[in-house]
Amino acid sequence: MRKFWEKSLILMLCLYNSFSINLNDNLHFYFIISIIFSCFLDLITNNRIKITVYTLFLILCFYNAHCLFYLPLILYNGYLDYGKYVLLIFPLIWIDFSLINFLFSIISIHLAAMTKEHNILLNENKIVRDKLKEDTLYLQKYNEQLRIDREKNIQIAILTERNRIARELHDSIGHGISSSILQVEALKFISTEDRVLKKLDILQETLKRGMEDIRKSIHNLYNESLDLKRQIEKLCGETPNLNIELIYKIEEDLSYDLKFDILSVVREGITNCVKHSNATKLKVTILDQPKFYTIIIKDNGTNFNKNTLTSSKGIGLISIKEIAYKYNGFVNYSFDKGFKIHLTLMKG
Template sequence: MNRLIDKLAILTICMMSLFMSDSFSEPVIVTIVTIAFSAATQLLTGRLAAYVLIMGCSLLCGAFPLFFCAVPLMLYDALWEKKWWLIMPAVTVLLKFDSLKFGQIMITAAATAVTIIVYNRISGLEKTVEKLTQLRDEVAGKNRQLSEQNMRLAQAQDNEIHLATLKERNRIAREIHDNVGHMLTRSLLQSGALIVINKDEQLREPLESLRSTLDSAMTSIRESVHDLHDDSIDLRKVIEDSISAVDGRFTVNLDCDVSGNMAGNVKLCMIGVVKEGLSNAVKHSNGDRIIIVIREHPGFYQLMLEDNGNCSEIKEGGIGLKNMTDRAAALGGRITFTPSPEGFRIFMSVPK
């Protein structure tokens, strides 16, 4: 839009020079032709056709000297094309320079100076706008990177808090087991010994009640400790630790997508099967890649562990495979082992 306004202003100055001519039709024709050439040049900017149009309009100055009055507009287009020398053919007007009036020459010279000043101002303004736009894009990119980094830091902090919480739960469970559990066990043994050596029938019933109370407390403590321990198991973290032991031999891809409310016994089953599968891969596979996928579905969990080693058969009755089968069966699940020349796959499903 700025370029169009500038061209209208330059054209207005050029028309002042054109209509100083004695003829009425020639200035109109030159104005129309110049406007058409200038519009076509702007439409074809950056192409060879635009250069040809500017140079062709300049050449007309030699045949029709009045076109010299439109040189400022041609110069403006040539400057935008970064090829100011395209208007050099306009010097052919010198062959018929005497056909122009002094006023026309002076106005054209003034319009040429105005054209150069306007171009420098507008081009400088556009460069400034371009720099500001680039700066804005860079700032937006930096802000986006900063936002992503803050998100990663927040996620890392959440993971640290989660791991710290799990460690604290594990410590509490261990403290309860080591201290309160042992004390209750000793109390149960002492109450049992008192019942055996007691000769007073009146004390038998209170002693039996005391033993029953201690036994219930022991059961409650044991369940609480197991719940705390199960909650303190981070399935992904434990599996990643197991993977780190085989990273030197295999490239392992882990895809674990489960919620945080998975039962502890299911976590232990998954961990046991993954560890056993990784151990078997290290011992028997000649591949270099392992894929582990753990998925949660509405009614069951799935585990798939696959390596790319060449295995066409398996040994029936192997201790490792039997242990994995027993783990799945204990939870009512199913597990299959599929050997093939492309690799060995373990697939397990466990109902919720």
């Protein structure tokens, strides 16, 4: 907008100068020609075409001195494009010297210089603004990641404490009640009074119910202490040289044993990929189907030994098959465009 108003001012000054010096009937023609040249210089970006346009206008100035009345308008564009080099065409004013035209040319170059400096400052401000915006977005992302990590650490601490409590209940109270049940059983053998035996039976039954309640509580604590998704994410994070994509779509709560078995399968899949493949990407998909759970582990490796994979010791594919059979499911694996394990675990 600044450029538009400045060029409009220069154009009015040039128009005034041309009609005050020479009231020729054809002056409107040079007025229109100068506007066309100036607008064309604003629109084009190719440097060669710009030089051609400037050259054509200079030729017109030599051909007809009336074009010199609008030289300040072209000098404005010239300074914006080439800076102080535009002063090389400044002597053209002496072809048909006019003091007013000379002053208007000086004003035009001065306005162009101010505008150019203004544009430089604007560009610097834009760069600083974009940098600040980029830093702000980075800080927001960093703070969000810190918040997520803090929540994860809190959740891990809670789950760890639950696991510790479950172990203590199992080791201390559980063992103590189990020992009490055995001692009551021993007392029943040495006791001869029916009334005492009856009381011992009641005590023994109470201890057994308490033991059963403790086992359920311990089972629930163990179940809650194993967050399957977080544990799988932790496994993925512990393998930095492998780009792992996790798709986890299980909403319902799983039993501790099932969680542990699924985690074992995923761990084995990642281990196989790291040890026996040159893969760079691994995709783990865990889905909840109406009647079964689906686990798919696929990498993009090409250099692997089929015999090593199928006969490896430890958990290996044999243990994965045992997990599948444990839940009346099945497992398939293939070596097409990478190694793929497809495991199905039935519900119920």
